[in-house]
Amino acid sequence: MRAAWLTSPQRPVRWLLSLGICAAMTAALALLRQQLNAPTVAVLYFLPVALSAALWGLSAGVVASAAAFLAFNFFFITPYYSLLVHQLQDLLTLIVFLGVAIFVSQIVGRARASQAAAEAREQEAVQLYELSTALARLRQREAIAALVAARLQTVLGADAVEVGLRSETDNPEQTVRRPDEASAPVTPPHWVVPLLTARNDLGEVRVWRLRQPLEAGEQRLLYTFTSQAALALEHASLEQAEVRSKVLEESDRLKTALLSSVSHELRTPLASIQAAVSSLRTGTVDWAASARAELLAMVEEEVVHLNRLVGNLLDMSRIEAGALRPQRQWNILADIVQGPLTRLRRAAENHHIVVAVPDDLPLVPVDHVLLDQVFTNLISNSLKYAPAGSTIRVSAEQTGDQTLRVQVRNQGPPVPLEHLGHIFDKFYRVWAADRVTGTGLGLSICKGIVEAHGGRIWAENQPDGFALTFTLPLAWEGHPPPQLPPEAEA
Amino acid sequence: MSAPLHILVIDDEPQILRALRTILGEKKFRVSTASRGEEGLALAAAQPPDVVILDLGLPDISGLEVCARLREWSQVPILVLSARENETDKVAALDRGADDYLTKPFGIEELLARIRVALRHSAQSQSPKSTLITAGPLQIDLAAHTVRRGGAEVRLTATEFRLLAYLAANAGRVLTHQSILSHVWGAPQADQVEYLRVYMRQLRKKLEEDPGQPNYLLTEPGVGYRFMTDS
Numbered sequence: 001m002r003a004a005w006l007t008s009p010q011r012p013v014r015w016l017l018s019l020g021i022c023a024a025m026t027a028a029l030a031l032l033r034q035q036l037n038a039p040t041v042a043v044l045y046f047l048p049v050a051l052s053a054a055l056w057g058l059s060a061g062v063v064a065s066a067a068a069f070l071a072f073n074f075f076f077i078t079p080y081y082s083l084l085v086h087q088l089q090d091l092l093t094l095i096v097f098l099g100v101a102i103f104v105s106q107i108v109g110r111a112r113a114s115q116a117a118a119e120a121r122e123q124e125a126v127q128l129y130e131l132s133t134a135l136a137r138l139r140q141r142e143a144i145a146a147l148v149a150a151r152l153q154t155v156l157g158a159d160a161v162e163v164g165l166r167s168e169t170d171n172p173e174q175t176v177r178r179p180d181e182a183s184a185p186v187t188p189p190h191w192v193v194p195l196l197t198a199r200n201d202l203g204e205v206r207v208w209r210l211r212q213p214l215e216a217g218e219q220r221l222l223y224t225f226t227s228q229a230a231l232a233l234e235h236a237s238l239e240q241a242e243v244r245s246k247v248l249e250e251s252d253r254l255k256t257a258l259l260s261s262v263s264h265e266l267r268t269p270l271a272s273i274q275a276a277v278s279s280l281r282t283g284t285v286d287w288a289a290s291a292r293a294e295l296l297a298m299v300e301e302e303v304v305h306l307n308r309l310v311g312n313l314l315d316m317s318r319i320e321a322g323a324l325r326p327q328r329q330w331n332i333l334a335d336i337v338q339g340p341l342t343r344l345r346r347a348a349e350n351h352h353i354v355v356a357v358p359d360d361l362p363l364v365p366v367d368h369v370l371l372d373q374v375f376t377n378l379i380s381n382s383l384k385y386a387p388a389g390s391t392i393r394v395s396a397e398q399t400g401d402q403t404l405r406v407q408v409r410n411q412g413p414p415v416p417l418e419h420l421g422h423i424f425d426k427f428y429r430v431w432a433a434d435r436v437t438g439t440g441l442g443l444s445i446c447k448g449i450v451e452a453h454g455g456r457i458w459a460e461n462q463p464d465g466f467a468l469t470f471t472l473p474l475a476w477e478g479h480p481p482p483q484l485p486p487e488a489e490a
Numbered sequence: 491m492s493a494p495l496h497i498l499v500i501d502d503e504p505q506i507l508r509a510l511r512t513i514l515g516e517k518k519f520r521v522s523t524a525s526r527g528e529e530g531l532a533l534a535a536a537q538p539p540d541v542v543i544l545d546l547g548l549p550d551i552s553g554l555e556v557c558a559r560l561r562e563w564s565q566v567p568i569l570v571l572s573a574r575e576n577e578t579d580k581v582a583a584l585d586r587g588a589d590d591y592l593t594k595p596f597g598i599e600e601l602l603a604r605i606r607v608a609l610r611h612s613a614q615s616q617s618p619k620s621t622l623i624t625a626g627p628l629q630i631d632l633a634a635h636t637v638r639r640g641g642a643e644v645r646l647t648a649t650e651f652r653l654l655a656y657l658a659a660n661a662g663r664v665l666t667h668q669s670i671l672s673h674v675w676g677a678p679q680a681d682q683v684e685y686l687r688v689y690m691r692q693l694r695k696k697l698e699e700d701p702g703q704p705n706y707l708l709t710e711p712g713v714g715y716r717f718m719t720d721s
Contacts, residue, residue, distance in 0.1 A: 307595055330684035339711050369577055369712040482684040
């Protein structure tokens with residue numbers, strides 16, 4: 001590094017070097033002594049002086065000036081090989097030479113020093129620029145701290161640099177240290193600089209460098225780096241706060257949508273129930289047995305509907321809150337399909353349901369209750385949209401080593417392409433709400449459950465209808481597939 | 491007719507108490523009600539009931555605790571009421587001695603059927619058990635270790651028979667995975683539900699007309715199995 005030449009330990013070396021070139025010059029001039037007069041020699045002696053000052057700084061220039069003055073006097077002023085001077089003219093030459101030589105050294109030396117300082121500042125600017133471009137890409141507090149610690153450690157050649165982050169939420173401060181392998185140094189740090197912004201105290205930067213104290217330039221660099229880091233940290237925390245508030249806003253918007261949808265959905269069945277029950281209770285009308293039965297059946301249907309609605313809302317809120325934790329067990333898929341089929345038997349009176357779920361499929365690690373619900377929702381969905389008399393096909397097959405693919409296919413109308421990608425969204429209805437009853441939650445619950453099991457669900461139009469398909473992984477981390485008991489006859 | 495059977499309902503919701511008091515009263519049961527767990531336990535001690543209907547969510551002590559404390563001194567059948575989303579509570583209550591469960595909201599026919607099963611089992615535990623169990627075309631002879639379907643003998647493995655016998659002896663009641671596994675296989679296998687599933691599949695193949703839509707060997711999702719005699 002250029003700046004190292006300025007530091008004191010090498011000064012004697014530089015003086016020796018400048019003495020060396022003076023000696024070389026003297027030797028060269030001595031060979032030509034007969035051809036040269038004193039003024040010419042004086043002019044030529046400026047060469048080693050200027051060169052020393054330029055290469056090794058002011059002090060080397062002065063050393064060269066003194067050496068050249070003595071050598072000039074000793075070898076080239078009569079009487080030779082003595083420092084005596086007889087002629088006034090020679091004395092003047094010598095004095096002027098010494099003055100000019102020192103002056104030249106000073107000028108050249110200063111130029112050199114200011115050039116070195118300029119280079120050092122340029123270097124600093126480059127490092128700062130690199131730091132700020134690198135910081136601009138970072139959003140994580142830990143990443144920012146790690147970057148600053150690593151850069152400072154390199155730039156200062158420090159033994160260790162530690163960035164301690166404070167925040168209101170995590171009480172023990174978070175520390176990032178570079179180099180990584182350094183355990184916490186036992187000595188107190190040699191420098192500590194707080195990470196301050198206009199609003200907050202975000203922590204501090206600690207530097208250990210035993211070898212040598214920080215110079216002014218290095219200290220300046222440390223402070224600049226630290227303030228850059230503080231700015232980046234504050235920026236990151238503001239950005240995170242903004243993201244949080246956006247999430248809150250979004251969830252607020254969803255809640256409003258939910259409330260308006262739910263209050264409508266809740267009131268409709270409540271209205272029918274109230275109408276039916278108050279009709280039955282009025283003493284003025286003598287209802288025929290069939291009319292009574294009809295009204296009561298309506299009440300029961302609406303109650304079932306309300307219960308399903310509330311169940312869906314609960315499931316949805318658990319999925320949204322990330323609280324849906326499947327209670328996995330090794331299950332037989334064919335067993336799971338049974339439940340929904342039995343329960344939907346009455347609702348499915350007008351459809352043919354064909355089940356093609358081989359019972360020799362591998363056991364699948366799923367939550368029975370949740371998967372039951374997926375089948376219930378998918379089959380109910382088909383019952384709602386496919387015309388009476390049509391066939392609904394539930395099938396499953398193993399695809400690849402580790403995946404089961406399950407499909408519920410109906411002969412209902414195709415879903416317009418622009419709706420296909422949205423049918424798993426909450427409250428999304430392809431057809432107007434007055435044509436089909438429902439909450440608009442069934443399919444998004446299926447999606448939540450399937451994804452909680454590590455699967456994927458999608459919808460597609462088929463030549464003769466519409467299909468909802470999902471996959472289930474057969475692997476369950478930490479649980480090897482069970483060894484099944486042998487199926488021996490007694 | 492003897493004195494009416496006594497049903498104790500422990501639930502903190504006044505509307506449920508009101509409905510059950512009316513409906514069960516109409517069915518000639520004597521109904522007492524409690525809206526807190528401690529109160530229910532005190533009532534059960536003062537006037538031993540024939541059946542307890544117990545809600546799991548009580549304001550003072552949990553339904554699970556009521557269940558456990560009742561079992562310390564009484565074998566009275568306990569029917570647990572629970573909300574749909576609490577599968578684990580249901581299973582926990584059954585494993586602590588409850589006899590059966592109903593998910594709220596429930597139909598009254600369902601409730602009456604469960605009460606009948608519970609009463610039948612508690613009556614049986616006091617008299618010698620019948621060793622012949624019939625369900626549709628199925629005839630299970632627990633003493634002779636034979637199973638007939640429509641008159642023809644069905645060959646079962648020893649494990650299959652033990653499983654069927656345990657389910658059939660508790661006909662109408664739900665049995666948890668844990669309880670079946672420890673009764674049929676013994677303790678070491680008690681967490682290997684997949685064993686149970688495979689054997690149930692085999693039993694259904696041998697006994698059910700349509701193994702995919704069983705009439706007798708029913709699955710209770712997340713809880714266990716139930717053998718139905720009248721369906």
